[in-house]
Amino acid sequence: MEYFALIISAIFVKNILLAQYLGNCPFLGVSRKMDTAIGMGMAVIFVMTLATIITWSLQRYFLEPLNLVYLQTIIFILVIAALVQFVEMFIKKSSHDLYQALGIYLPLITTNCAILGVAIICAREGHTFPQMLVFAVASAVGYSLALILFAGLRERFEISRIPKALSGTAIGLVTAGLMSLAFFSFFGMVA
Amino acid sequence: MIIALILLGALGIIFGVFLAVASKVFYVWEDPKISEVREELAGANCGACGFAGCDAAAVAIASRRAEPDICVAGGQEVAEAVAAVMGLAVGVKEPILAESFCYGGLRARERYRYTGIMDCRAAYQLFHGEKDCEIGCLGFGTCVRSCPFDAITMGKEGFPLFNPEKCRGCGNCEEACPKGIISVISSSTKILRFNQEEDCLAPCRQACPAQIDIPRYIEYIKDGRYEDAIKTLKERNPFILSCGRVCPQPCEDICRRAIKDEPLAINQLKRFVADYEMNTGHHVPVTVAPDTGHKIAVIGGGPAGLSCAYFLRRLGHSVTIFEQNPKLGGMLYYGIPEYRLPKKILDWEIQGILGIGIEAKTEVEFGKDIDLESLIADGYEAVFISVGAWNNTTLRLEGEDTIEGVIGGIEFLGRQGLGLPNPVGERVGVIGGGNTAIDSARTALRLGAKEVTIIYRRTRLEMPANYEEIKAAEAEGINFLFLASPNRLISDENGKLTHLEYLKMELGEPDESGRRRPIPIEGSETILPLDNLIVAIGQYSDFSFIESDEGFKDVALTRYNTIDGDENTGQSNIPYIFVGGDALTGPGLAVEAIGSGRQAARAIHLYVTGQEVTAPPNRLRGFIEGTIFDMPYVVDILERTEPHKRVRHHELEVSERIDSMVEVDQTISEEEAREEASRCLKCGLTCFGTIVYGVEREAKEKRVA
Numbered sequence: 001m002e003y004f005a006l007i008i009s010a011i012f013v014k015n016i017l018l019a020q021y022l023g024n025c026p027f028l029g030v031s032r033k034m035d036t037a038i039g040m041g042m043a044v045i046f047v048m049t050l051a052t053i054i055t056w057s058l059q060r061y062f063l064e065p066l067n068l069v070y071l072q073t074i075i076f077i078l079v080i081a082a083l084v085q086f087v088e089m090f091i092k093k094s095s096h097d098l099y100q101a102l103g104i105y106l107p108l109i110t111t112n113c114a115i116l117g118v119a120i121i122c123a124r125e126g127h128t129f130p131q132m133l134v135f136a137v138a139s140a141v142g143y144s145l146a147l148i149l150f151a152g153l154r155e156r157f158e159i160s161r162i163p164k165a166l167s168g169t170a171i172g173l174v175t176a177g178l179m180s181l182a183f184f185s186f187f188g189m190v191a
Numbered sequence: 192m193i194i195a196l197i198l199l200g201a202l203g204i205i206f207g208v209f210l211a212v213a214s215k216v217f218y219v220w221e222d223p224k225i226s227e228v229r230e231e232l233a234g235a236n237c238g239a240c241g242f243a244g245c246d247a248a249a250v251a252i253a254s255r256r257a258e259p260d261i262c263v264a265g266g267q268e269v270a271e272a273v274a275a276v277m278g279l280a281v282g283v284k285e286p287i288l289a290e291s292f293c294y295g296g297l298r299a300r301e302r303y304r305y306t307g308i309m310d311c312r313a314a315y316q317l318f319h320g321e322k323d324c325e326i327g328c329l330g331f332g333t334c335v336r337s338c339p340f341d342a343i344t345m346g347k348e349g350f351p352l353f354n355p356e357k358c359r360g361c362g363n364c365e366e367a368c369p370k371g372i373i374s375v376i377s378s379s380t381k382i383l384r385f386n387q388e389e390d391c392l393a394p395c396r397q398a399c400p401a402q403i404d405i406p407r408y409i410e411y412i413k414d415g416r417y418e419d420a421i422k423t424l425k426e427r428n429p430f431i432l433s434c435g436r437v438c439p440q441p442c443e444d445i446c447r448r449a450i451k452d453e454p455l456a457i458n459q460l461k462r463f464v465a466d467y468e469m470n471t472g473h474h475v476p477v478t479v480a481p482d483t484g485h486k487i488a489v490i491g492g493g494p495a496g497l498s499c500a501y502f503l504r505r506l507g508h509s510v511t512i513f514e515q516n517p518k519l520g521g522m523l524y525y526g527i528p529e530y531r532l533p534k535k536i537l538d539w540e541i542q543g544i545l546g547i548g549i550e551a552k553t554e555v556e557f558g559k560d561i562d563l564e565s566l567i568a569d570g571y572e573a574v575f576i577s578v579g580a581w582n583n584t585t586l587r588l589e590g591e592d593t594i595e596g597v598i599g600g601i602e603f604l605g606r607q608g609l610g611l612p613n614p615v616g617e618r619v620g621v622i623g624g625g626n627t628a629i630d631s632a633r634t635a636l637r638l639g640a641k642e643v644t645i646i647y648r649r650t651r652l653e654m655p656a657n658y659e660e661i662k663a664a665e666a667e668g669i670n671f672l673f674l675a676s677p678n679r680l681i682s683d684e685n686g687k688l689t690h691l692e693y694l695k696m697e698l699g700e701p702d703e704s705g706r707r708r709p710i711p712i713e714g715s716e717t718i719l720p721l722d723n724l725i726v727a728i729g730q731y732s733d734f735s736f737i738e739s740d741e742g743f744k745d746v747a748l749t750r751y752n753t754i755d756g757d758e759n760t761g762q763s764n765i766p767y768i769f770v771g772g773d774a775l776t777g778p779g780l781a782v783e784a785i786g787s788g789r790q791a792a793r794a795i796h797l798y799v800t801g802q803e804v805t806a807p808p809n810r811l812r813g814f815i816e817g818t819i820f821d822m823p824y825v826v827d828i829l830e831r832t833e834p835h836k837r838v839r840h841h842e843l844e845v846s847e848r849i850d851s852m853v854e855v856d857q858t859i860s861e862e863e864a865r866e867e868a869s870r871c872l873k874c875g876l877t878c879f880g881t882i883v884y885g886v887e888r889e890a891k892e893k894r895v896a
Contacts, residue, residue: 071195075202082206086213093217159310159333 003134009190010138016114017146018176018183023114027147028172030105037151041144043105045137047087048115051080052136055119056129076119077111084110114143150179224276225253231272233265252277263287264340264359286478287360287377289342289353291328292391293370294406294873299324315369326391327875328372337367378478381426382502383793385807388815393874395442395457397814400783401434403427405442405457406873412460413868420464421475428785429501430494432469432540433523435462436532436856438782439626439657445819447874453837456859456867463864469536474543480507485799488513488571490557493521494781495577495772497541498788499795500549506796511571512551513561518608519551521579523781525608526601526627528634529852534608558735563742573767573795576754577788580773581605584729586622590680591726596688597680600627600727607634616722617641620691622677623727624654629661631725632669636849644670644719646677648696648709659856663842667849674698674709678716680724691719730778743768753777759806760794761787766804769795818876838867 016022023044030040055076063069088106092099109115118139122132153175162171229249251257252273259277260270305314305321311333314320320329330349342357343364351364351373362375372391376384386392386402395405404423411420424431438458446454468475485508489496492514500510518524519541523532545551555561557578566574583599585591596616600623606613619640621632624647632643645664647654650673654661665671674696681690695715698707731752737743747755747764756763756770763770771791772784790807797804841857842848848855859867872878 068195068198071198074199078199078202078206082210085210089213089217092219158336159308159313161309 003131005190006131006134007138010135011142011145012183012186013188013190015142015146015183015186016117016139017143018180019187020117021180022117023112023143024176026105026108026112027150027176028169029108031147031151031154031172034148034151034155036105037147038144040105040108041147043109044112044114044143044147045140047084047106047109048118048140048143049133049136050087051083051115052119052122052132054079054083056122056127056132059123072120072123073116076116080115080119081110114139146179146183150176153179222253225249227276228252228273231265231269231276232262233269263361266359286355287375288355288358289360289362289364289373289375291334291351291353291368291373293326293328293350293372293875294348294410299327299878312367312369320370324875324877326370326372327878329370333367333369334364334373337363339363377480378426379480379506382505382789383796385790385793386811387807387809388811389809390811391876392811392815392818393876393878394445394447394814394819395455395874397811397818398441398445399427400441400780401428401786401789406871408464409455409457409460409868409871410873412464412864413871415865417464417467418475421468422477424461424464425475425477427789428782429498429544430523430540430781430785431461431465432536433494433527433532434458434782434785435465436536437523437527439780447878448870448872451832452834455870456838456840459838459840459859460864460868463859463861465540466858467861469539474546477505477547479505479547482509483507483800485509485573486511486569486571487573487575487795487799488566489575489577491515491521491577491579491772491774492519492551492553493577493579493772493784494523495579495774495784495788495791496521496575497544498785499575499577499769499771499792500788501544501547502789502792503795504547504549506792508796508799510549512549513555513557514551514553515556516609517554519545519553521577525605526630528604528607528630528637530633530637530848530855531630533854558740562740567742572799573769575761575791575795576763576768576770576774577772577784577791578732578734578774579784580730580732580778582731582733583726584731586677586726586728588677588680590682593686594680594682594688595686596722597724597726600631600725601730603631603725604634613638615640618721619643619723619725620719620721621645621725621727623647623729624649624656625727626656626660627730628725628727629656629664631727633664633667635723635725636667636669637852640723642670643668644672644721646672646675646691646693646719648674648676649698649706650674653706663855666845668845672719675717676709676711677724681718688721688724691721691724692716693719730773732774734774751777757794757806759790759810760797760804761791762794762798762804767798769798815876832872835870837870838863 010016014020017024017027026040030036058075058079059069059072063072063075068075084106118136122135127135154172157171166174226249229246232245232249234245248257248261252259252261255277259274262269262273265273299322301321302318302323303321305317307313307317309331311320311329311331314329314331319325322329328350330345332345332351334351335343335345339361340357340359342354342359343351344354346352360375365373365375386396393406396402399405404427408420408423411417411423421431428434435458438461440458442457443454446457448455483506487500487503487508487510489500489510489512492512496512496514497519500512503510512519516525518538520537523537524534563574581601583601585599591597600621603613604627615635615638617640619632619635619642621628621635621643624645628645628647632645636643651661651671672693675693676696677691678694679692680688681692683689693716694711695717696709696711699710700708702708734748734752734754737746737748745765746768749755753776754763754770754774756775761769761771761775769791771787773779775787776783793807794804838859840859843853843855843857847853
């Protein structure tokens with residue numbers, strides 16, 4: 001039950017994108033087409049899980065014992081950036097297909113605040129390893145869900161009459177705001 | 192503080208070294224050409240090349256998985272620049288352009304008032320759009336917005352117009368159109384395409400044996416875009432000068448404009464643009480696909496042979512025509528008299544056909560100078576037989592071969608074409624009711640005959656000859672003797688024809704051709720004095736070379752004395768031998784032979800490129816049901832259209848023409864042509880089939896404006 005609440009909370013109530021406003025850049029950048037939104041979503045799930053595992057381990061076995069928690073942010077940034085770069089090189093070498101599917105989105109994730117945000121939340125909340133894992137995956141799923149829903153809406157912009165002044169990113173931000181309001185209705189559902 | 196600095200420095204060094212090592216270990220060599228190619232590509236990321244964006248395309252080009260000219264957005268310059276990076280040369284590419292088949296737009300009735308999203312795809316969700324026409328353009332301009340190159344604009348009449356200068360053939364519009372009326376095709380694809388059952392075809396397009404896109408070229412003439420009209424015509428028919436003169440215009444018989452007043456003078460319009468091209472003195476250049484290296488032999492340089500060669504050449508194959516006579520053109524040259532189709536004009540047309548790169552060898556007789564074996568030895572991969580039907584059907588009367596003064600119609604006209612002496616007496620009889628009979632009679636008149644009589648066993652209504660030709664013959668003073676069938680030839684002691692004895696006939700029940708069968712009246716023998724008799728009652732092919740040739744003797748014939756070729760491909764029972772024209776169908780029209788030549792060109796193209804030779808998919812046979820309207824039923828539907836009589840072409844005065852072979856019919860003027868073209872209703876499949884104009888239309892016109 002505890003994990004179920006954690007999952008619902010991470011996906012809907014505290015959606016990393018729409019409730020916590022993290023990772024807005026790729027949210028607007030790659031949501032024009034459903035295909036790219038799905039690709040980006042998968043890449044985020046992959047990287048977020050991996051990055052949170054690493055940062056959680058660092059926090060637990062390195063920073064806390066050595067009383068270096070004040071270095072958390074800068075070290076997490078360093079680690080995540082290096083990790084994503086490494087992962088990109090690795091899959092480019094090992095699997096061409098996987099690279100085509102996920103690799104092209106990795107540079108977008110390198111400095112993504114959603115990844116850092118989840119890592120820091122995990123550290124702050126003091127999650128255990130399984131909690132951390134569930135929370136990271138669920139947060140990434142929540143991110144993908146928001147991205148895919150948004151892409152579905154944006155595809156319809158193509159065939160809609162939009163006032164010229166609002167077309168493009170402007171209508172995207174307006175829509176994102178409305179989606180965010182919609183997600184606020186989940187608030188209070190899980191404690 | 193110091194610990195933190197040391198720690199961060201150490202971490203930085205560790206990660207730096209780690210990434211450096213990793214990048215060495217996981218290094219993937221990338222061709223420097225990729226970035227060079229990437230620089231040259233258009234950068235539209237349109238995906239029309241089939242790759243996921245320009246980067247992926249650049250990788251594919253650099254690794255030679257794709258041709259340097261795959262970038263459809265960039266066009267020729269980009270292809271050349273990319274080829275230069277890759278060190279390759281690029282040929283002139285056949286352009287691939289978008290076009291729509293619907294000319295209807297606002298014309299179709301609205302079934303309901305649509306007030307939703309102004310987009311075709313959205314409108315299509317609701318009962319396939321508000322238009323009564325299931326197949327036509329909805330006119331919200333989704334294609335216009337989908338075009339990354341601004342090549343599409345929405346025309347006044349509510350359907351999109353395509354600018355070929357800007358179109359790159361990326362296919363976005365084709366994808367965007369929910370009705371599927373836009374296609375992005377090359378001219379090769381167009382040449383290979385035959386009318387299909389589900390196409391939007393105006394009645395004229397269904398009736399044309401060559402399947403010319405008639406409304407399109409008429410539209411071009413109306414706009415003064417004569418070169419485009421010529422190109423449209425030549426996608427289906429290379430003989431526009433000739434057909435503009437001799438075609439019996441089955442398209443006009445069925446023209447929907449006749450509901451209002453008179454059918455459009457379609458053939459006169461064709462003749463006008465064809466003459467326009469000739470008067471410029473230059474053949475309008477047509478697209479020819481890059482050379483494929485396949486060699487094809489065409490036996491017989493008539494309309495079918497030349498048409499087949501023409502389309503094969505445009506598909507990129509090399510073709511050689513072998514012709515027995517000194518001149519190319521077949522029946523158009525040797526069967527159609529000078530006053531209908533001047534030899535000079537035909538020669539100019541044939542020069543244009545050969546000018547796209549077709550080799551022709553004349554005075555080469557098949558079976559004597561060449562045979563199948565020698566052709567195969569010379570590397571020809573397929574043979575097209577279009578030998579025509581050059582033998583006269585005989586009357587089967589005694590003395591037909593021996594009596595002096597009796598000659599077959601084809602032979603008579605053929606001697607004229609060859610420039611041989613063709614003496615005729617004062618009284619000439621012509622037996623038959625087809626165009627050959629009329630041509631023979633009018634030629635005989637011009638050769639000095641005083642009294643020419645056409646003897647036909649049925650009545651004028653059943654005559655297969657062109658109506659215009661019958662009228663012209665009458666005007667020239669040619670007599671018609673209907674319901675008369677030759678019974679006996681009477682000669683003098685020198686073996687010279689003096690009289691023809693004929694039987695009077697009456698019409699009985701209709702036969703399988705739908706014409707009433709003539710029945711002789713007993714004891715009605717009548718004698719007609721004649722110096723010459725021209726027999727023009729039919730033709731058949733001479734296939735003696737088939738029996739004598741070793742390679743050919745297995746080719747199957749039908750009981751109608753034609754080669755037993757497939758009716759959709761012309762392929763005979765020997766896979767590399769194809770047949771077309773009269774040799775396949777029996778005697779027919781020039782325009783049918785031209786259609787048959789293109790049909791064989793398609794089949795041969797499939798054969799030599801190693802594909803399966805199949806009938807064109809969903810090929811339309813006959814007319815699409817419900818598209819040929821019952822005239823009285825729809826008599827008032829064109830109420831908004833002003834009546835406007837059909838253009839009349841000019842003829843030379845009878846006194847001026849009967850002493851010489853000068854061309855009788857004159858071409859209409861540019862002004863007349865454009866006026867006539869504007870009479871075209873631009874029909875689709877069912878346009879004008881229902882009550883069309885009403886409140887909805889006016890509302891829609893306002894909305895679009």
